[in-house]
Amino acid sequence: MATARQYMILQHMKNSIYASRIGSGSKQKVPASWLSVLAGRPQPGKVAGCNGLAPLTTDYAATWTRRSYTRKAEVRPHQSFVVSHETVKAKATDKKRKLYTEVRDDTDMEQLTVQWENGQVQEYPYIWLRDNCRCEECFHQSAFSRSVSFPQLDVDIRPSQFRLSYDRQKIELQWEDGHNSSYDATWLYKYRFDQSSPDLTLDPKLHYWAAELQDTIKEYDLDELTKSDECLYDWILQMKIVGMALVKAGSTSEGQVIRIGNRVSFLRCTDYGYTSHVKAKYQDAVNIAFTNKIFPMHVDLVFLGRPPGANIIHCIEQAKGEGGENWFVDGFNMAEELRREDPEAFDILTNTELEFFDIGNDFYGKFHQRSRHPTISLDSRGRPDHINVSDHGRDPMLRIPARKIQPFYKALKAFSNKLYDPKNIFSYKLKEGDIMTFDNRRVIHGRRAFETTTSSSRHLETGYLEWDELDSRLRVLHKQLGYHNL
Amino acid sequence: MATARQYMILQHMKNSIYASRIGSGSKQKVPASWLSVLAGRPQPGKVAGCNGLAPLTTDYAATWTRRSYTRKAEVRPHQSFVVSHETVKAKATDKKRKLYTEVRDDTDMEQLTVQWENGQVQEYPYIWLRDNCRCEECFHQSAFSRSVSFPQLDVDIRPSQFRLSYDRQKIELQWEDGHNSSYDATWLYKYRFDQSSPDLTLDPKLHYWAAELQDTIKEYDLDELTKSDECLYDWILQMKIVGMALVKAGSTSEGQVIRIGNRVSFLRCTDYGYTSHVKAKYQDAVNIAFTNKIFPMHVDLVFLGRPPGANIIHCIEQAKGEGGENWFVDGFNMAEELRREDPEAFDILTNTELEFFDIGNDFYGKFHQRSRHPTISLDSRGRPDHINVSDHGRDPMLRIPARKIQPFYKALKAFSNKLYDPKNIFSYKLKEGDIMTFDNRRVIHGRRAFETTTSSSRHLETGYLEWDELDSRLRVLHKQLGYHNL
Numbered sequence: 001m002a003t004a005r006q007y008m009i010l011q012h013m014k015n016s017i018y019a020s021r022i023g024s025g026s027k028q029k030v031p032a033s034w035l036s037v038l039a040g041r042p043q044p045g046k047v048a049g050c051n052g053l054a055p056l057t058t059d060y061a062a063t064w065t066r067r068s069y070t071r072k073a074e075v076r077p078h079q080s081f082v083v084s085h086e087t088v089k090a091k092a093t094d095k096k097r098k099l100y101t102e103v104r105d106d107t108d109m110e111q112l113t114v115q116w117e118n119g120q121v122q123e124y125p126y127i128w129l130r131d132n133c134r135c136e137e138c139f140h141q142s143a144f145s146r147s148v149s150f151p152q153l154d155v156d157i158r159p160s161q162f163r164l165s166y167d168r169q170k171i172e173l174q175w176e177d178g179h180n181s182s183y184d185a186t187w188l189y190k191y192r193f194d195q196s197s198p199d200l201t202l203d204p205k206l207h208y209w210a211a212e213l214q215d216t217i218k219e220y221d222l223d224e225l226t227k228s229d230e231c232l233y234d235w236i237l238q239m240k241i242v243g244m245a246l247v248k249a250g251s252t253s254e255g256q257v258i259r260i261g262n263r264v265s266f267l268r269c270t271d272y273g274y275t276s277h278v279k280a281k282y283q284d285a286v287n288i289a290f291t292n293k294i295f296p297m298h299v300d301l302v303f304l305g306r307p308p309g310a311n312i313i314h315c316i317e318q319a320k321g322e323g324g325e326n327w328f329v330d331g332f333n334m335a336e337e338l339r340r341e342d343p344e345a346f347d348i349l350t351n352t353e354l355e356f357f358d359i360g361n362d363f364y365g366k367f368h369q370r371s372r373h374p375t376i377s378l379d380s381r382g383r384p385d386h387i388n389v390s391d392h393g394r395d396p397m398l399r400i401p402a403r404k405i406q407p408f409y410k411a412l413k414a415f416s417n418k419l420y421d422p423k424n425i426f427s428y429k430l431k432e433g434d435i436m437t438f439d440n441r442r443v444i445h446g447r448r449a450f451e452t453t454t455s456s457s458r459h460l461e462t463g464y465l466e467w468d469e470l471d472s473r474l475r476v477l478h479k480q481l482g483y484h485n486l
Numbered sequence: 487m488a489t490a491r492q493y494m495i496l497q498h499m500k501n502s503i504y505a506s507r508i509g510s511g512s513k514q515k516v517p518a519s520w521l522s523v524l525a526g527r528p529q530p531g532k533v534a535g536c537n538g539l540a541p542l543t544t545d546y547a548a549t550w551t552r553r554s555y556t557r558k559a560e561v562r563p564h565q566s567f568v569v570s571h572e573t574v575k576a577k578a579t580d581k582k583r584k585l586y587t588e589v590r591d592d593t594d595m596e597q598l599t600v601q602w603e604n605g606q607v608q609e610y611p612y613i614w615l616r617d618n619c620r621c622e623e624c625f626h627q628s629a630f631s632r633s634v635s636f637p638q639l640d641v642d643i644r645p646s647q648f649r650l651s652y653d654r655q656k657i658e659l660q661w662e663d664g665h666n667s668s669y670d671a672t673w674l675y676k677y678r679f680d681q682s683s684p685d686l687t688l689d690p691k692l693h694y695w696a697a698e699l700q701d702t703i704k705e706y707d708l709d710e711l712t713k714s715d716e717c718l719y720d721w722i723l724q725m726k727i728v729g730m731a732l733v734k735a736g737s738t739s740e741g742q743v744i745r746i747g748n749r750v751s752f753l754r755c756t757d758y759g760y761t762s763h764v765k766a767k768y769q770d771a772v773n774i775a776f777t778n779k780i781f782p783m784h785v786d787l788v789f790l791g792r793p794p795g796a797n798i799i800h801c802i803e804q805a806k807g808e809g810g811e812n813w814f815v816d817g818f819n820m821a822e823e824l825r826r827e828d829p830e831a832f833d834i835l836t837n838t839e840l841e842f843f844d845i846g847n848d849f850y851g852k853f854h855q856r857s858r859h860p861t862i863s864l865d866s867r868g869r870p871d872h873i874n875v876s877d878h879g880r881d882p883m884l885r886i887p888a889r890k891i892q893p894f895y896k897a898l899k900a901f902s903n904k905l906y907d908p909k910n911i912f913s914y915k916l917k918e919g920d921i922m923t924f925d926n927r928r929v930i931h932g933r934r935a936f937e938t939t940t941s942s943s944r945h946l947e948t949g950y951l952e953w954d955e956l957d958s959r960l961r962v963l964h965k966q967l968g969y970h971n972l
Contacts, residue, residue, distance in 0.1 A: 109889075110892060111888065111892075122888070123888040123889075124888070125888060125891040125892045125895075127891065127892055127895045128882075128884070128891050128895070131882075131895070132882040140878070143878070144845055145878035145879060146877050146878050146880060147779075147878070148877075149780075149782035149783075149877040149878070150782070150877055150898065150899060150902035150903075150905075150906075151782070151902070151906050153895075153899065155892070155895045155896055155899045191882045191883055191884075193884055193885065193886060193887060193888050193891065194885050194886055194887050194888075196883060196885060199841075199856065201856060202841075202856065202857075202858055265757065265850035265851070265853070266755050266850055268755075269752050269754075269755065271751065271955075271958070293633075294635075296635035296636070296637070297635075304954045305953060305954050305957075306792050306952070306954060353866060355685075355688075359630055364751040364752055365751070365962075366962045367751070367958045367959075367962065368958050368961035368962045368965070369954060369957075369958050370685065370687060370688065370957070370961065371688075371954075372688055372866075374866075380839060380860075391632050391634075391635035391636055392626075392629070392631035392632050392633070392635070393631055394632060396614075396617075396618040396677045397677055397682060398614070398677075398679055399679065399680050399682060400679060400680055401679060401680050402597065402608070402609040402610070402611060402679050402680075403595075403609075405611040405613065405614050405679065406596060406597075406611045406613055406641075409611075409613045409614070409617070409639075409641045410641055412636065413636060413639065413641045416636035416637070417636075419636075420636075420637050466792070467791060468790045468791050468792060468855060468857075471791075471855075471856070472757070472853045472854050472855050473853075475854035475856065476851075476852045476853065476854045479854070
């Protein structure tokens with residue numbers, strides 16, 4: 001933690017923190033979760049260490065180091081390609097308009113080279129400049145979208161002349177065909193190709209966790225979540241960075257899941273409807289969920305081509321006897337751990353497609369779903385993207401040569417062992433009124449077996465949200481709350 | 487077409503065909519679309535040529551050859567990995583139970599080797615057999631799912647003894663731990679690893695098309711679609727194989743899109759609600775769709791991480807004057823054409839991620855969507871999977887080095903040129919009451935500019951279905967209509 005910046009917390013607003021950087025004295029307003037994702041709520045006057053998007057209090061930093069998270073963070077690939085605290089800060093404090101210092105033509109390269117006051121230099125190919133002209137003819141202002149489309153675009157077009165405006169805020173450019181374009185220095189600075197800042201929702205810097213989440217999981221009050229935009233923002237960011245948060249509904253009546261869905265935008269519909277009720281029922285159960293047996297570690301609905309993004313589980317009635325705890329494991333953390341410890345197994349699990357299925361009859365009649373996913377799905381940059389684990393919905397079909405079957409099982413066993421290792425499991429027995437919310441493409445969950453008696457049962461209402469909707473709400477609120485320009 | 491099998495059509499039922507193969511005399515019932523996808527409805531007594539899943543009438547086969555589709559089909563990669571007509575036929579006619587002829591142990595390889603009556607031989611690693619035991623203890627019968635999960639699974643387990651049953655329908659096997667398993671010959675034959683039959687919904691054999699679709703597009707009557715399961719099955723299969731079909735609603739009242747959604751299961755919800763209304767409106771339009779200008783070629787909602795699967799467009803009122811035709815292009819066909827003609831451009835478009843965005847305020851309040859997709863997205867087998875084209879929603883952000891910008895634009899221009907080439911475009915001016923349905927991840931669509939007058943406007947109601955729901959309905963109906971075992 002030697003390189004961590006330190007901040008003095010000046011004021012702790014409801015869901016935001018106003019902090020001053022020790023050494024430089026620069027001040028900024030940040031969402032509370034950025035200083036408290038893993039550390040609980042910091043107090044004014046307290047000094048907090050900063051580690052990427054989510055700074056840590058110094059108290060927690062010690063724990064962090066002891067548990068070797070820093071080592072993990074070091075070897076995590078693509079670490080630089082994330083929204084970093086530095087980026088956010090630079091944007092938040094650097095509100096004044098940018099100015100150009102120079103623009104010159106590299107005719108041979110068919111590009112302009114631009115320099116700003118801060119010394120940054122960037123090449124802009126002509127074609128990109130023409131394609132992104134923001135004049136009223138080329139860009140529809142109320143639809144906020146490009147009006148010029150590819151048939152009209154000459155990929156070999158060149159400027160006939162260009163110059164900086166006197167105030168150095170604009171490049172004025174005339175094209176060979178007579179069209180005029182103008183490029184604002186602040187606007188253009190945002191688009192520096194592979195030098196551009198990472199994106200808030202597409203490039204989050206995640207916090208991985210294990211069993212210790214039971215001490216640090218953040219709690220939200222559903223009434224506050226419903227009323228306060230800052231609280232809503234904070235909860236979505238928590239879901240995005242940590243992948244889990246506990247919401248206290250203070251109610252055991254049905255409909256709390258829908259309240260959360262409506263607060264974001266809308267719930268994801270499935271063959272089971274908008275929400276479904278999980279009650280113990282062994283005879284004729286159409287799903288293992290509806291029994292009182294152990295429910296092995298899984299993510300929900302992997303038998304769909306596009307399983308739901310986030311899980312919302314409201315505990316209406318909890319089993320009074322022994323058992324019934326939910327287990328949660330950070331699938332991305334486990335995937336990265338496997339990549340480090342057993343790269344061959346990791347490779348097998350990212351490349352071997354399994355088939356999953358679900359056959360039943362529910363809200364919309366009969367269904368027969370079938371999907372194909374690798375156990376660990378990676379995004380285009382090699383980051384874990386989706387985890388697809390479900391023993392109960394896994395089909396016998398494996399379309400690989402027989403000689404690859406045994407190595408595949410060994411790899412899946414290595415991954416599976418991690419999912420059942422107590423040191424990785426956040427175990428929590430939902431209290432009546434609790435709503436557990438988590439990222440269904442990242443967090444693997446299961447349930448201990450439990451006792452049912454005639455006087456005690458177990459009843460959950462569950463539903464799903466999509467990440468498209470959560471991310472959209474996060475972006476809208478981010479702008480509305482004035483954190484920084486997106 | 488020299489190798490094409492020929493069939494005599496015996497009986498043409500409502501949506502099925504009973505046909506006899508010329509030469510062998512074998513008979514089978516197949517969905518009408520398999521003999522008529524591109525050829526209109528064949529008549530009894532007519533001879534039809536068979537080309538994969540969707541055979542062609544001989545009349546059409548000539549056209550097909552002349553337009554060089556056979557050449558295209560030859561170079562299409564992974565062609566063998568599809569549901570072929572032969573596979574379906576083999577299953578449909580081979581209803582009798584399979585029998586084993588031999589089972590032997592390859593201890594060194596930790597597998598059993600099995601042979602069936604037809605001479606087929608397959609190795610089965612012990613671990614796969616143990617994992618897929620179908621006894622009541624290991625497999626929950628009513629939930630139809632595996633009860634045994636990975637913690638209980640010993641990946642090094644071996645059988646202590648095994649034998650064939652007297653009737654040769656089962657392998658009985660006892661494991662070292664005393665557990666007994668039994669494997670049915672017909673059941674096991676289905677799971678032959680990389681030798682297994684391709685899957686109905688996951689491995690469809692697609693029919694590519696160009697401008698000629700205007701002569702061959704299939705039409706369905708909405709009332710029949712609502713009543714007849716065979717008609718519904720036929721329409722979904724058409725959407726899957728060809729990617730487009732025209733449904734005649736016979737009504738210009740709102741709510742027809744929802745009728746289709748309910749018939750399958752449920753519509754996909756978006757920021758615009760379950761359905762939305764596209765009316766000409768230039769001032770303050772929040773989307774180019776709502777103007778009367780040309781609407782360039784695009785797929786819908788690519789600014790989402792998971793854009794909708796299928797498009798449903800109901801024409802309530804059509805512009806009376808000049809223009810307003812919809813354009814449709816088979817994006818997968820164009821992608822494969824580009825792969826053949828300009829592999830480098832194809833490579834760039836499959837590897838360069840674009841960013842798309844949409845900002846607005848609609849049914850569920852403010853939204854700010856943002857996504858990242860390559861122009862041509864491939865599945866794990868290298869087949870085109872999703873096309874992501876939308877000039878109007880394409881963000882200036884391109885996170886690649888500046889030197890790669892110009893080659894990227896040239897590649898996108900090469901692809902774009904195909905999308906606007908009349909020989910590739912199925913152009914159709916929707917009639918009032920028409921519902922155009924198409925695969926939104928494959929079919930790229932646009933609209934000619936049109937005239938609006940005070941007495942004539944244009945009004946469409948649109949909605950979306952997901953492929954998970956369409957595929958599920960197809961599988962349910964496939965079984966229900968008795969075509970063959972899935």
